[in-house]
Amino acid sequence: MTMFQQQTPRLFGLAYRMLGSRVEAEDVLQEAYLRWHQAHIEEMRTPEAWLVTTATRLCIDRLRALRVEREAYVGPWLPEPLLTGEMASADYRVELASDLSIAFLVLLERLTPEERAAFLLHDVFEREYAEVARVLGKSEVACRQMVHRARQRVRRDRPRFAASESARTALLHQFVAAMNARDQDALLALFAEDATWTSDGGGQVKAARREVCGGQRLSRFVLGIARLFVGKAMYYVAPINGEPGLMIRLDGHLDSILSIDPDGTRIVAVYNVRNPQKLRGIAFPEPTLRDHSAVTGWLPNRLISQK
Numbered sequence: 001m002t003m004f005q006q007q008t009p010r011l012f013g014l015a016y017r018m019l020g021s022r023v024e025a026e027d028v029l030q031e032a033y034l035r036w037h038q039a040h041i042e043e044m045r046t047p048e049a050w051l052v053t054t055a056t057r058l059c060i061d062r063l064r065a066l067r068v069e070r071e072a073y074v075g076p077w078l079p080e081p082l083l084t085g086e087m088a089s090a091d092y093r094v095e096l097a098s099d100l101s102i103a104f105l106v107l108l109e110r111l112t113p114e115e116r117a118a119f120l121l122h123d124v125f126e127r128e129y130a131e132v133a134r135v136l137g138k139s140e141v142a143c144r145q146m147v148h149r150a151r152q153r154v155r156r157d158r159p160r161f162a163a164s165e166s167a168r169t170a171l172l173h174q175f176v177a178a179m180n181a182r183d184q185d186a187l188l189a190l191f192a193e194d195a196t197w198t199s200d201g202g203g204q205v206k207a208a209r210r211e212v213c214g215g216q217r218l219s220r221f222v223l224g225i226a227r228l229f230v231g232k233a234m235y236y237v238a239p240i241n242g243e244p245g246l247m248i249r250l251d252g253h254l255d256s257i258l259s260i261d262p263d264g265t266r267i268v269a270v271y272n273v274r275n276p277q278k279l280r281g282i283a284f285p286e287p288t289l290r291d292h293s294a295v296t297g298w299l300p301n302r303l304i305s306q307k
Contacts, residue, residue, distance in 0.1 A: 003047045004036050010125070011055045017120050018059035018113075019066065020079030020105045022281075028058045052127075053135045056117050063113040074203030076211060078271050079105040080278040081257045084239045099124050100242040102271045103261040106198075107154050118143050119150035163262040168244040169237055171262055176235050176246070179226045184219050191215035192268045197222075202275035218270075236285050249284045257282070 008029065015025035032055045039050070070077045079102055108116050114136055121127040121135060122143070132143045163171075171190065178186035193215050201207025212221050234249040246258040257279065261269035273279065 004033060004051065007048055007051050011051060014052070014120060014125065015055055015059050016082070017100070017105065017108065017124065018056070018116060019063060020109070021278075022080050022082060024062060024066070028055055028062060031058055049131065049134070052121075056121065056135050060113040060117055063116070067113075074201070075207055075209040076198045076200055077109075077202075078102060078198060078200035078273050078278075079241075081240050081245070081259070081273050081282065083282055084242050101261070102241050102245075102259040102273075103269060104154075104158070105241070106271070107157050110153060110157075111150050114138075115146045115150045118146040119154070122147045123151060163264050165244055167264060168260060168262060171260060171267055172237055172244060172246050172258075175260075175267070179222055180230055182223055182226055182230065184223055187219040187222050188215055190267055191218045192263060192266045195266070195268050195270070197270045197272065199272045200275050200278070202277065204276050205274050207272070207274050234284075238285065247282075247284055254279050254282060254284045 011029055011032065012025055015028045016022060019025055019028070032051060035054055036051065081102065082100070084100070108119075111119065118132050118136060121132045122129065127135075129140045129143050129147075132147070133140045136143060138146075174186070174190055178190060194213070195215050195218050197208070197212040197218050199207035199212075208221070212218055229248065229250065232250060233255070236247045236249075237244050238247050239245070240247075240257055240259050243259065245260070247254060248256045248258065256272055256274040258273075259271045260267050261271070
């Protein structure tokens with residue numbers, strides 16, 4: 001295995017967190033690979049550092065270009081979901097094991113490209129400030145300040161309580177049950193008073209073009225869209241960006257992926273990716289002997305949990 005192949009999972013983990021897109025991250029890795037072959041590898045003191053520096057700088061340049069595109073994006077922009085349970089290898093799963101949630105990536109969008117890079121390199125990938133400074137071409141003092149500012153912004157907006165995997169899965173079950181029953185009281189009990197719902201349709205499919213805020217509004221909003229799914233949709237709980245999320249299939253294709261941000265007992269944020277371009281390449285799971293569906297078949301509105 002070459003040095004580049006050894007570093008690919010880590011480079012992908014960095015690029016995906018920087019760009020919020022699997023496609024863009026893969027493009028960065030392809031460009032880094034081309035530059036790697038054009039460079040004089042034998043003259044490199046630390047090839048790994050060279051690769052991290054190259055990938056990071058490519059991400060910063062790409063992120064600056066993407067900011068212009070995302071300002072013109074139709075409706076809210078959300079990161080491209082990753083079905084992390086099906087990543088190619090254990091190395092990829094290790095590099096994508098933490099700080100990967102849709103909610104976390106949304107917070108990173110509020111940082112400048114260089115702040116995002118400094119924060120990820122130091123706080124997520126545990127690089128020393130001296131190395132962060134070399135990668136970004138700045139002083140250690142400047143990098144410390146960037147990481148400090150980024151850390152403050154991220155911590156300020158992150159939930160105070162971390163919800164367990166079982167708690168997230170239970171909330172997803174309750175959400176589907178309440179939606180199928182069209183039970184507004186049950187839905188209202190699921191959402192925090194200041195909960196938000198963000199839909200990403202990218203102008204390709206019908207989706208709310210503004211964030212829906214407040215538990216009361218959310219419960220009415222869900223009742224309004226329930227008519228599209230009740231009796232027609234199939235649901236599957238799967239590891240989305242390292243956390244239990246909901247895959248929804250409608251009319252034979254993957255319609256949307258829904259990720260939640262809970263406070264432990266209630267849902268404080270919902271992120272619903274419907275843009276078909278962000279869902280391509282993600283296959284809806286077929287029944288296996290481990291699924292309840294092996295006995296009952298795919299029934300509309302039956303929630304099948306991955307075990």
